[in-house]
Structures are given as C-alpha cells and as structure tokens.
Amino acid sequence: MNLDFDDEAIAFIAEVRTFVRANLAPETKARVLLGHLPDREERTVWQRALVARGWGAPAWPVEHGGPGWSVVQRYLFDEVLSEEGAPSAPVFGMSMLAPVLMRYGTPEQVAVLLPRILNIDDWWCQGFSEPNAGSDLAAVRTRARLDGDEWVINGQKIWTTLAHQADRIFCLVRTEDAPKKQEGLSILLISMDAPGITVKPIITIDGAHEVNEVFFDEVRISAGDIVGEAGKGWDYAKYLLGHERTGIARVGQSKREIGRLKELAAATVRGGRALREDPVFANRIASLEVELRALELTTLRMVSALHAGAPPGPEANILKIRGSELQQDVAEAIMDAWGGAAFGPTEDAGGLEASPAVAAAMTYFNLRKVSIYGGSNEIQRNILARSLLGL
Ligand SMILES: Cc1cc2nc3c(=O)[nH]c(=O)nc-3n(C[C@H](O)[C@H](O)[C@H](O)COP(=O)(O)OP(=O)(O)OC[C@H]3O[C@@H](n4cnc5c(N)ncnc54)[C@H](O)[C@@H]3O)c2cc1C
Incomplete structure (x- = not known):
C-alpha cells in the first residue's frame, strides 16, 4: 500500500483547486465557511459550473456523464472542494438515488431522471425515516396500495432534509404485509406537488430550517413510479445507503x-x-x-x-x-x-x-x-x- 500521492495526483489537486478558485462565487464560499447551508440557487449555479467542466458527477460511470476518475481522484476532488468551501453535492439525487436507478431502474427512468439529477432540474429528498423507524428502518409504516394503475400512499416521514425545497422524494414504503419486516417494502418516486402531501418544518436546535415532517394523505402516483420490483425495496435501500463511502469522514x-x-x-x-x-x-x-x-x-x-x-x-x-x-x-x-x-x-x-x-x-x-x-x-x-x- 502506497499512501503518498504521485506527480499525477499532485497535478490533479492543483487543477481542481485552480478551477474552484476561478469559478466558485465568493458569496457562496463565504456562506459555506460560516457554516450555513448554501441555498438551492447557489448550489445549482455551482453544480452547473461543474457539469460544464465535465465534473458534475465524479462517482458516476462515463456513460452517464461521469468523468471516469479513479477512486483516488474522486477522493481528492471531494477533499479539495471541501477545503475550498464549495457547496457539497446534492447528495440525495446524486449519491443515493442515481446509483440505485443505474442498477435497478428502467431504461426510461435512467434516460429521464439521471440528466435531471445531474443538472439539478430535479431536487430530490429522502423519505426513509419515520417516527419509530429510524435505526430500525425496516419498521416503516407508510403504506402504498395499488389501485388500478396507481399507487395510493398514506403515512408519515420525519427528519426529511430539505423536503421544503425538493421537487421529488424517494420513499421507502410498505406495499405488502410479510412475515419478515424487511420483506414487502418498496421504493416509490413521488412528486412533492402531488395532491395530499403536506410538509411541516422542524426547527433544529441551531434555529435553522433544514428538516421536516412529510405527511401523505391518499397521495396518488403512477404505478410505474417505483424502483425495480415491488417488495424488494429493502435490498435497494441497503444498496442505496451503502453506496457512497469515500467522502464519509469529511x-x-x-x-x-x-x-x-x-x-x-x-x-x-x-x-x-x-x-x-x-x-x-x-x-x-x-x-x-x-x-x-x-x-x-x-x-x-x-x-x-x-x-x-x-x-x-x-x-x-x-x-x-x-x-x-x-x-x-x-x-x-x-x-x-x-x-x-x-x-x-x-x-x-x-x-x-x-x-x-x-x-x-x-x-x-x-x-x-x-x-x-x-x-x-x-x-x-x-x-x-x-x-x-x-x-
Ligand atoms: C439533521 C438530520 C437530518 C436527517 N435527514 C434525513 C433525511 O433526509 N431522510 C431520512 O429518511 N432520514 C433523515 N434523518 C433521520 C436519521 O436517519 C435518523 O434520525 C437516524 O437513523 C436515527 O433514527 P431515530 O432518529 O429514529 O432514532 P432512534 O433509532 O430512535 O435512536 C435513538 C437513540 O437510540 C440509539 N439506538 C437505537 N437503536 C440502537 C441499538 N440497536 N443499539 C444501540 N443504540 C441504539 C440511537 O443511536 C440513538 O442514540 C435525519 C436525521 C437528522 C438528525
């Protein structure tokens, strides 16, 4: 194992740093350095600058718009961006949902949703946790039933980061009763403007509005807005949660x-x-x-x-x-x-x-x-x- 960076890596670090210093808006950097979350507009401007440079999705395969970097380059890229005060990537779409769609999504989902995630045309949030289903995630009780060619969803999510800014939410829901609680779960893709969705803010101890409760009351979506097969949601959720690892230590x-x-x-x-x-x-x-x-x-x-x-x-x-x-x-x-x-x-x-x-x-x-x-x-x-x- 060699932990020293070679000349190529050192040149890569310099290239990324030069790009960030030339392209990151000073106000955005100042806000990140003060510890504030940049707003959606700032993140979008920054993300689109990265996309224009071909660096919008460091971990994605080349065929989906990734730069084809090694795991070392991806690590270095993340670190330089953090050091320089750049906004972090929109993690829910980019690092969680996208890899799952690449592996389990339909060709149409891949063709339509991935470019929209990359460009932040869609801002996704993650609807997994519920009251009484956090560490014990498989205990989720939000339910969806099929009614003709629609899923009908009822229940509640909690701690949903940036749900108040999101266009869409991917939700872990129960679609069947099963002997094991990890079975009978599915991941549904839901528009936040669907009738029957209510978002209520949770103000955290620092006074910020980052997280929310999301309520679903007879929310209807197309039967096709599901990841993979119904009932296999636990496998997809595990894949989703385990996917992005290198940036975890910050x-x-x-x-x-x-x-x-x-x-x-x-x-x-x-x-x-x-x-x-x-x-x-x-x-x-x-x-x-x-x-x-x-x-x-x-x-x-x-x-x-x-x-x-x-x-x-x-x-x-x-x-x-x-x-x-x-x-x-x-x-x-x-x-x-x-x-x-x-x-x-x-x-x-x-x-x-x-x-x-x-x-x-x-x-x-x-x-x-x-x-x-x-x-x-x-x-x-x-x-x-x-x-x-x-x-
Ligand atoms: C700021 C913030 C943002 C979040 N954003 C999102 C989001 O966008 N989407 C989303 O789905 N979720 C989100 N979450 C939810 C987060 O994933 C859960 O809070 C987390 O998984 C813990 O679940 P819980 O809150 O239900 O606590 P619980 O699971 O009830 O745990 C309470 C305490 O008991 C401990 N504990 C529980 N089980 C065990 C055990 N078996 N052994 C030892 N200790 C245990 C826990 O460590 C914790 O200290 C967010 C949470 C926070 C705080």
Missing part, C-alpha cells in the same frame, strides 16, 4: 475548520496573550490535528484498498464515527475560542446574517446531527462489534 472539511481554528486562536487575545500561546488551548489544537491526521490516514488506507479492487470493509463505519466526532470537536473548539461572543449580542438574530462568532455557535449546535444521521454512531459501533469482534 477530512477536507475538518482540515479547513482546523485551519480556521488556528487563525482564530492566533487573532484572539485572552489573559494578555494570544489564545494559541495558552498551553491548554494549544494542546487542544494539537490533539485535534493528531486526530485529523489519523483519520486522513485511515481514509487513505480505505481509498487505497478500494483502488486495488478490495470490497468496502469495516473502515467505513470507523470513518463515520471518528469523522463525525472530529467535526463536532473542532466546532466546539471554535465556539470556545470565540468565548462569550458566541452567545452574541441580543440584536444578533442569528440566521444568515449572524456574526462569525454566533455562526460558530450555530454550527456547533447544528453538527449534533452528524453523529445521528446516516446511521447513528451507536449503530455504527454495533456493526463494528458484529463484523470485527463477532459479538
């Missing part, structure tokens, strides 16, 4: 944020000296950097193994745990570096106009989510206990 993002932490610690004077001269705080920064380096090396080991053709192993679960913990620890250190300013003056209402100090506190609270979504860290540990220790 190394680029943590690298960028530790850089910001160091700048802040250098510029902040506390007790008559720069915060970075405070041995306790300096030790904290050093520990975060050591953690980051370990995470990066583990990621590179996984990327190197995947590049050599090995199947994905338990590293992905380790990376999810350590990557999310590091993101949270760095955000906490940045908030602590701001000190009382992070609570803000009362006239600072937060939101998109928040001062950098208040934005740091919002990010700290917002990042509680990263150890929950995509399979909580406890669930990741369970998987590791089973796969590595045989427990």
